[in-house]
Amino acid sequence: MHRMQPTDMALVERPEPPAYTLWQLVLYFLRLGTLGFGGPVALAGYMHRDLVERRGWIADGDYKEGLALAQLAPGPLAAQLAIYLGYVHYRVVGATLIGMAFVLPSFLMVLALGWAYVRFGGLAWMQAVFYGVGAAVIGIIAISAYKLTTKSVGRDKLLWAIYLVLAAVTIVTESEIAWLFLAAGVLAWFWRAPPKWLRQSGANALAAAQVPAASGFLSALDWPLLTQIGVFFAKAGAFVFGSGLAIVPFLYGGVVTEHQWLNEKQFVDAVAVAMITPGPVVITVGFIGYLVAGLPGACVAALATFLPCYLFTVLPAPYFKKYGKLPAILAFVDGVTAAAIGAITGAVFVLAKRSIVDLPTALLALATIALLLKFRKLPEPIIIAAAALIGLAIYPVLRS
Structure with missing residues (x-):
């Protein structure tokens, strides 16, 4: 029997070097954080388009695992x-730098908007801008959802069933139910690569446990304001599942109802700021923190919200990388991915109900879809800028 030589072992164990440098990836995410409009659905679509399809930096399997x-x-x-x-290729250092590069641009933008909001007493122009931008964003995320569906679901009947169920549930409930993603992964796993004990015993029952909600006793303590902000936003980051938009009801309950840091109009303006700025929608926490306690409040709110999501990604990542190629894990990931894309597609309809409110907004959304289908390399920021100008021009006329 041939004994593997040390040189052979080195060849087997040494992974192929990435086709990009860490700083190239950092610059990409700085740009995406600066110009990436459309919320979580569109941003996930941009990452697949740019990093998997166009540049080939990230393998499709790694993208699916991440999603x-x-x-x-x-x-x-x-x-x-x-x-x-x-x-994927640069481990904890890469994860840390990419997370900072992605979040920092939009955080600086909401800081500037928070300063202007406090200084000039509200942002009346924001409604006009969001009138146009919101409709264009629907067109952008509809195209992103379509591309993700055709790429990841394909013609697989099981994945289509999961996709359609999650899309319907999201549309009906207007929320993303976390345990359904887990159930979809388990279903695909048991269907495609059933474990030995299932084949042998014919067992057909599975108990699914949900993560309990965070207890509210911490918020009842009379701590200084910045500590209260940190505790509240850490809970928001640690116990809210789904897209960035899923955090909005949780924030409303704490910021407006429980702590009464903001009134309803200020909270709506905060959500609008998140929607008209690029990057993750959750960055609205920076704006809210600024209104409550200035620059320290913005920094504490943003750090407290994003630190849990960073830890929940980096800590399990080695196990995803180590065991991600096993048939059972591949099937599980395919099921969860189909569920995720179904929920994303359902979210398009949910958001459309809020953003498409009349004929001009419907035409804006349809025009965006048509432009992106015809001109595949048309940069989305150009569409967003044009939609904002249209909103500024026609919204005052329509509401006069």
């Missing part, structure tokens, strides 16, 4: 996916 992990773990989907993609 599955981002859906299973609590926290904002786009930020967690970015952190995982940074981890």
Whole structure:
């Protein structure tokens, strides 16, 4: 029998070097954080288009693993996916730098908007801008959802069933139910690569446990304001599943109802700021923190929200990388990915109900879809800028 020589072992164990440098990836995510509009759905689509399809830096399997992990773990989907993609070839250093590069541009933008909001007493122009941008964003995320569906679901009947169920549930409930992603992964696993004990015993029952919600006793303590902000936003980052938009109801309950840090109009303005700025939607926490306690409040709120999602991505990542090629894990990831894309597609309809409110917004959304289908390399920021100008021009006329 041939005994493997040390040189042979080195060839087997040494992975292929990545086709890019860490700093190239950092610059990409700085740009995406600066110009990436459309919320978590669109941002996930941009990452697949740019890093998997066009550049070939990230393998499709690694992308799917990252998307599955981002859906299973609590926290904002786009930020967690970015952190995982940074981890793929450059481990903890890559994950850390990519997470910072992705979040920092939009955080600085919301700081500037928070300063202007406090200084000039509200942002009346924001409604006009969001009127146009919101409609264009629907077109952008619809195209992203379509591309993800055709690429990842394909013609697989089981994945289509999972996809359609999750899309329907998201549309009906207007929320993303975390345990359904786990159930979809288990279903695909048992269907495609059933474990030996299942084949032998014919067992057909599975108990699914949900992560309990965070207890509220911490928020009842009379701590200084910055500590209260840190505790509240850490809970928001650690116990809210789904896309960045899923955090909005949780924030409303704590910021407006429980702590009464903001009134309803200020909270709506904060959400609008998140929607008209690029990067992750969750960055609205920076704006809220600024209104509550200035620059320290913004920094504490952002750090407390994003630290849990960073840990929930980096800590399980080695196990995803080590065992990710096993048939059972591949089947599980395919099921979760189909569920995630179904939920993303359902979210398009949910968001459309809020953003497409009349004929002009419907035409803007359809025009965006048509432009992106015809001009595949048309940069989305150009569409967003044009939609913002249209909103500024026609919104005051329509509401006068």
